[in-house]
Amino acid sequence: MYLRHLQYLRSVVEHGSFARAAQACGVSQPAISQGMKALQAHFPAPLLVRAGRRYVPTELARSVAAQSSSLGQRMGALGLEPLPAPDRNVLRVGLTPSAALVWGPVLYARWCLPHPRRCLDMATADEGALLAGLLQGRFDAVIAPKPRQFAHPDLSERLLYELQPQVYARRGHPLARARTLAQLQGAAWACVGPSVKGPVDVLTEAHRVRRMPVPKVAVRCPDFASMLHLVGQSDLLAVVPHPALLGAATPLVKALQLTEALPLYGMWLFELRSRPSRIDPQWAVPDPSLQQSRT
Numbered sequence: 001m002y003l004r005h006l007q008y009l010r011s012v013v014e015h016g017s018f019a020r021a022a023q024a025c026g027v028s029q030p031a032i033s034q035g036m037k038a039l040q041a042h043f044p045a046p047l048l049v050r051a052g053r054r055y056v057p058t059e060l061a062r063s064v065a066a067q068s069s070s071l072g073q074r075m076g077a078l079g080l081e082p083l084p085a086p087d088r089n090v091l092r093v094g095l096t097p098s099a100a101l102v103w104g105p106v107l108y109a110r111w112c113l114p115h116p117r118r119c120l121d122m123a124t125a126d127e128g129a130l131l132a133g134l135l136q137g138r139f140d141a142v143i144a145p146k147p148r149q150f151a152h153p154d155l156s157e158r159l160l161y162e163l164q165p166q167v168y169a170r171r172g173h174p175l176a177r178a179r180t181l182a183q184l185q186g187a188a189w190a191c192v193g194p195s196v197k198g199p200v201d202v203l204t205e206a207h208r209v210r211r212m213p214v215p216k217v218a219v220r221c222p223d224f225a226s227m228l229h230l231v232g233q234s235d236l237l238a239v240v241p242h243p244a245l246l247g248a249a250t251p252l253v254k255a256l257q258l259t260e261a262l263p264l265y266g267m268w269l270f271e272l273r274s275r276p277s278r279i280d281p282q283w284a285v286p287d288p289s290l291q292q293s294r295t
Contacts, residue, residue: 004149006064008035009047013057013065041208042201044216091278092121094130094139097192097223099267102244103143110283131155134270140278142270156273162264165202165241166255170232179259181207188218190227190236203239206262228253241265 011021012032022029036055040047047064048055057065091111095103100122112118123130123139130142135154146157167184169176178184189203204214219236221227224245231238232252239262240246246253271277 005035005039008032009039009057009061010065012036012048012055013062017054041214042204044214089115089118090121091118092123092138092140094123094125094133094142094144096127096130096144097124098241098245099143100124101224101247102242102267106283110280131270134272137272140271140275143267144270145266146268154273156271156277158269160267160269162266163241165239165262165265167203167237167258167262168228168231168240168246168253168255169237170234170252171254173235173237175237176254176256178256181210181212181258181260184215184237184256185213187215187237188235189215190219190221190230190238191217192221192224192227202241202263202265206260210260225249 008021008025008027008031011024012018015021015024018029018032018036022032025032036048043060043064045060046058047061048057050056091107093103093107104122107120107122111120123133125133127144127147130139130144131147131150131152133139134142135152143160151157175184175187207214219227219230221230224240225247227238228240228246228249229252230236232249237256240255269279271279
């Protein structure tokens with residue numbers, strides 16, 4: 001999902017037509033049209049419906065536009081006030097929920113244990129909020145997937161690793177023996193969201209490149225623990241980017257042995273260019289097994 005497409009949607013909702021939205025965004029009308037088509041691919045319900053010669057935003061479109069408006073404001077925040085000097089004994093890291101489960105033990109072991117006076121301050125949110133917080137000086141570093149085409153002159157970025165996500169189902173699920181995405185057609189899915197980019201987008205992309213209908217997301221969960229508990233108790237399916245996220249649900253769920261690989265799920269480190277890095281490069285891969293998944 002491209003952030004500019006969300007901007008186009010907000011403009012269409014605000015101005016009432018593709019032509020006026022294009023003028024407000026400083027792009028051509030076909031760019032608005034193409035952006036709406038690309039954005040629609042991420043949603044099972046229509047964002048726009050035709051009324052005569054015009055396209056009218058649905059309630060879903062208005063809801064997405066309203067939520068992305070605050071995201072855009074956060075991403076655009078540049079922190080006009082001088083950034084406070086960081087406490088050298090405190091490491092403030094913003095992480096997505098999946099990154100927190102994988103990296104929490106690593107950061108504690110590498111930052112706190114060798115130096116008793118040090119402490120770790122972790123916070124979780126979606127990628128947009130975390131990157132805005134980094135720009136505002138609320139974090140020393142952010143570990144999160146990278147939004148598509150994201151780049152900011154004040155931030156450095158480094159790919160930590162890329163993993164092959166897997167589809168999980170409860171043990172005994174009617175589709176547990178499925179070997180292709182086509183055999184999963186019609187299944188309902190659970191995901192952690194909303195998010196700018198995440199495993200559910202990996203799944204959507206895998207379907208789209210094969211010209212298959214976008215899978216139905218029936219439940220959005222606040223974190224991986226609640227999602228996997230739900231999957232273990234129902235016929236919902238889910239994409240999990242890292243086996244460390246299974247936790248207590250490990251006995252309840254199993255990975256489907258699909259012959260089709262899902263797109264890689266990357267985890268990135270973001271820091272302010274104006275400050276020296278506080279994350280040692282040797283921390284880049286928290287588990288030696290991840291080395292096999294890096295590009």
